[in-house]
Amino acid sequence: MVPLTVLKYPNPLLKQRAHPVTRFDTELGRLAEDMLQTMYIEGGIGLAAIQVGQLRRVVVMDLRDAPGAPGTEVEEGDAELRRNPRVFVNPAIAASSGETVSEEGCLSVSDYTAEVRRAARVTLSFQTPAGEARQEEIEGLGAICIQHEIDHLDGLLFIDRLPPLKRQMVRKRLAKLARSA
Numbered sequence: 001m002v003p004l005t006v007l008k009y010p011n012p013l014l015k016q017r018a019h020p021v022t023r024f025d026t027e028l029g030r031l032a033e034d035m036l037q038t039m040y041i042e043g044g045i046g047l048a049a050i051q052v053g054q055l056r057r058v059v060v061m062d063l064r065d066a067p068g069a070p071g072t073e074v075e076e077g078d079a080e081l082r083r084n085p086r087v088f089v090n091p092a093i094a095a096s097s098g099e100t101v102s103e104e105g106c107l108s109v110s111d112y113t114a115e116v117r118r119a120a121r122v123t124l125s126f127q128t129p130a131g132e133a134r135q136e137e138i139e140g141l142g143a144i145c146i147q148h149e150i151d152h153l154d155g156l157l158f159i160d161r162l163p164p165l166k167r168q169m170v171r172k173r174l175a176k177l178a179r180s181a
């Protein structure tokens with residue numbers, strides 16, 4: 001498997017809205033698998049298809065290796081066992097409650113993290129890669145991660161959620177970094 005290229009800010013594609021998935025075929029399964037492998041290689045916990053240049057509403061996630069996530073105390077060398085891959089097709093937040101602020105980063109935004117305010121708990125509607133409709137209650141890191149990824153599907157980055165003044169400063173800094181890269 002060849003890892004997919006993760007687009008970096010300010011690539012204009014990251015501001016596009018992804019389209020709903022209507023075909024649940026083997027190609028969709030392959031995209032999800034390639035996204036998961038790419039996410040593992042890049043060391044992320046979530047990835048949206050738009051970040052690899054695909055304008056489709058597909059998100060992958062694996063919180064297993066995240067600090068504080070349950071199930072991380074597995075013997076070394078059991079890399080496969082430590083993984084808990086999730087694929088969400090057409091994910092949508094049906095309900096949300098509470099509020100939480102946490103430090104976020106993004107595979108599409110190099111060398112920058114910031115505190116972002118999100119709902120603490122969400123009810124997520126989604127489909128599996130086979131097209132089955134599901135609903136799930138998610139809280140903690142998973143809730144934060146899925147809100148971050150759904151933002152991607154709507155053309156939003158976590159830096160777009162910062163207060164206006166901070167957002168302006170960050171955009172300038174990142175544009176400068178992108179030019180010098």
Ligand SMILES: [Zn+2]
Nearest residue numbers: 105106107108
């Ligand atoms: Zn991201």
